[in-house]
Amino acid sequence: MTSEDGDGFRFLWYLNRADGTVPWQSEHRVAPSLEHLRQTVAEIDRLGYYGVLCTAREPIALVSATEQLRFLVPEYPGAKPPAMMAEQAQVFDHYSGGRLIINQVNGADPVLARYGRFEGKDERYRVSAEYWETVRRMYGDDPSAVEGEYFTAGPQYKPAIPGPRQERLALWGTGASPAGVAHAAQVLDVYLSFLAEPAGLARTFDTVRAAAAQAGRELPCGVLASVIVRDTDEQAWEHFEWQLSQTDPAEMRRLADRNLRSFGFPGLEEITSPDPQVQARIEALRAGRLPGRDELEFAPGLAAGLTTWTSGEPPFDIAGKGSGNYLIGSPRTVAQSLERLSEQLGARTWILSGWPLAAEARRFAEQVMPLLMESPVAAR
Structure with missing residues (x-):
């Protein structure tokens, strides 16, 4: 293997x-x-x-x-x-x-x-x-x-x-x-x-x-x-959502804006996406909250999340780079x-x-x- x-x-x-x-x-x-x-x-x-x-x-x-x-x-x-x-x-x-x-x-x-x-x-x-x-x-x-x-x-x-x-x-x-x-x-x-x-x-x-x-x-x-x-899909999603519940929305908003700009994208207040689901994530961060599962699961068992691959990546894949995407189940x-x-x-x-x-x-x-x-x- x-x-x-x-x-x-x-x-x-x-x-x-x-x-x-x-x-x-x-x-x-x-x-x-x-x-x-x-x-x-x-x-x-x-x-x-x-x-x-x-x-x-x-x-x-x-x-x-x-x-x-x-x-x-x-x-x-x-x-x-x-x-x-x-x-x-x-x-x-x-x-x-x-x-x-x-x-x-x-x-x-x-x-x-x-x-x-x-x-x-x-x-x-x-x-x-x-x-x-x-x-x-x-x-x-x-x-x-x-x-x-x-x-x-x-x-x-x-x-x-x-x-x-x-x-x-x-x-x-x-x-x-x-x-x-x-x-x-x-x-x-x-x-x-x-x-x-x-x-x-x-x-x-x-x-x-x-x-x-x-x-x-x-x-x-x-x-x-x-x-x-x-052990079950439900338990895996519960853990994913628990990690979100332990995450500071204000800090993610700040990081999203900083990291977007460092990669040459518009800041959080200016960036838009043609994908309605990604746009919903952007609007959630602007409003000072974290996106929920319905805004993050982009295919069965696949979701945009948070990671430490690199401290410079925008969270929740709002820039389409895929760095925080998960397999869950x-x-x-x-x-x-x-x-x-x-x-x-x-x-x-x-x-x-x-x-x-x-x-x-x-x-x-x-x-x-x-x-x-x-x-x-x-x-x-």
Whole structure:
């Protein structure tokens, strides 16, 4: 069920410093510590997940708590010199036995300015293509000098860091604009997207696969989503609504406005949506309340919610980015949703989150994964 060649499901779990029953609210958050992260990642490893999307600052400190788990680690292209990035990847693979995957993040203007990168969005993809080509060469101990448009470096003289090497340093990432799709087709090994409205997401994946085919490549696709699994559908929805009840509407209104503006959207008072359900969420936040289930459930067992994927995303998917979308239900309901979506999207890699992280990972692994092992999708 966790094969690397696409013939079955491949599940990763989210690992973040923010944990707890309602981690976007400080009163329900576990105090962050290295020990808590190590305990959590050890449990995810024990449960048989393919990997973790690890946003902890020093993921290499967690490797010794695991045996098989791969680490998908976000990196901004150009934020580190290519030689430093290559050496860090070599060290990580030396200590992990070759279990590093890079999550290539194109980033937003305010974030990248902190790291001295000021290219526009489309140019960042050109920077990224050159950057990762250079990093991969250096990771493979190519000794030649680099003379590129964006990166220049002298020949490599230092001895290679010992340890396992991947044949090709793995890069997973996203990018939905024309420039982003072209970049994905050239650079990435797995294309990722948050769980959006299924028909629209299927079109995006088809576009990406067609671009990769034109470049003579196959590009698997993967989906990021949150999940709530309980013994019954009713209990799962009760937990989803309980998390909402513990959430501060005024804080969500403030975050929605700030985060919309940081991504270049109009603020909360100006933004509109052609989707009546999304417009209802916007109006609820403007009125100082949180949207209800009827405004959040956009398909059976799928709902827009809250997450800690990134603190910069607008809540309740009011910008159509899909970052807080959930699979909700009993083990059978969630398994059927995953089967249906995997077929519709042609995507069998899933990066999931749920809170508390270890507890929800355990529920999914013990109650949903066994059902999917029986699935005809998993048998292909």
